[in-house]
Amino acid sequence: MAAIATNATALVFAAAAKTSTTSRRAARVAASPALANARVFAAAPRAAFAKSSLRVSVTTRAAAEEGEPYGVFKLNYDISNDVAAKSAGWKTPIVVAVSGAAGQISNHLLFKIASGEVYGADQPIILNLLGSERSKEALEGVAMELEDSLYPLLRQVNIGIDPLKIFKDAEWALLIGAKPRGPGMERSDLLEMNGQIFVEQGKALNEVANKTCKVCVVGNPCNTNALIAMENAPNLDRKNFHALTRLDENRAKCQLALKAGVFYDTVSNVTIWGNHSTTQVPDFVNAKIDGKKAVEVIGDDAWLEEEFTPTIQTRGGALIKKWGRSSAASTAVSIADAIKSLVTPTPEGDWFSTAVSTDGNPYGIAEGIVFSMPCRSKGDGSYEIVEGLEINDWLREKIKASEEELTKEADCVSHLTGKLGGACELQGAGTDTMLPGEN
């Protein structure tokens, strides 16, 4: 993690960084007498927080030797004296690691997370931000903006370019960074290039993340990137790997509401099946509007099949044409929604979409891929796949096409997932498939 000096205190601290923890602290105290009375909070690992009193009993030693928390987050104090924290009954801080942290999606998401809107108003957050040589400076800028936002719940920010450090003790890993597809690139090229990133990050998560870490892959092609990360992290529960299809669900809810002439909060039970690509299947068959079947409320099967479905499949591309960039704010909102769906109980009778491992799934989808399905959660971070949805011929055929696409993608990256692979059938003209932003 980077130790970046932003003020006199930090400069003194940075200069002392190669000495012992004790002498570093002495140097900081000398530079800032107010610290003389301060005790440790900033880099205390999660286990150090006693649930009842929020008392911190360890020093920053371990983290300090790897790199310091950013800027103001270096300032140590005793959380047991934090009246606001105590009276609000705050929980133990959690480590949320984010890759592509200097990118445009993160620029929206990080501030939502730090505000308490995502994990709850009683959940202190430690943000670990992963960048690269390319984005080092930009990442500092992001950390500066987080400092300047004065979020009470944001208790520490660490920035760095080494996933082994940034993913340390992560309870959530939001993997957003990925190379965008460039002109003339085959999807298989993108799979290969980004696949390498997710091998490295999967291995790092395996080594240093909390064993119950929940991983949400956003960087495209997100389903297969999630598969690669999952296969490279055998110490983590496969069920805890997700690829983001919540944006597609939100897009589908909006279009159904628009057609029905109702506000979108009346639309429920919307599933996105399959890949976050143009083969995805927005399920209008099981969707509801005001508790009634959407198909009956809308009463226009031709529209649902021939307009609604392709509109959702290609919404990303339509947005890029208008805005000149891919969805960022709405993607960040949907990541927040996806997390909230796992940390709060799903409303009775409803479900949400997330792409998860197909191992043991109740719909007969091929195993060994990451496929979007209807899920429910008790709010403890885990989920179950909702069984018993009606799969009519229309859905069956479309779901099959997305399943075949993901199976081919998995074959293309078999050398990255430790499987004995088949040929990569995505290579060559006419066989290539598209991301939502590529049409």
Ligand SMILES: NC(=O)C1=CN([C@@H]2O[C@H](COP(=O)(O)OP(=O)(O)OC[C@H]3O[C@@H](n4cnc5c(N)ncnc54)[C@H](OP(=O)(O)O)[C@@H]3O)[C@@H](O)[C@H]2O)C=CC1
């Ligand atoms: N699943 C979904 O619903 C959606 C997914 N997406 C995907 O999310 C990802 C991030 O989008 P967004 O934040 O808008 O993108 P940005 O271009 O703003 O940021 C992407 C980040 O990826 C990192 N990156 C990793 N490897 C490379 C590379 N080889 N070349 C360039 N950048 C790289 C960069 O960070 P660094 O230099 O720090 O590594 C960069 O900051 C994309 O893959 C996009 O397709 C977007 C919208 C919806």
Ligand SMILES: O=C([O-])CC(=O)C(=O)O
């Ligand atoms: O293709 C992209 O980068 C954008 C994308 O996934 C989407 O908007 O759904």
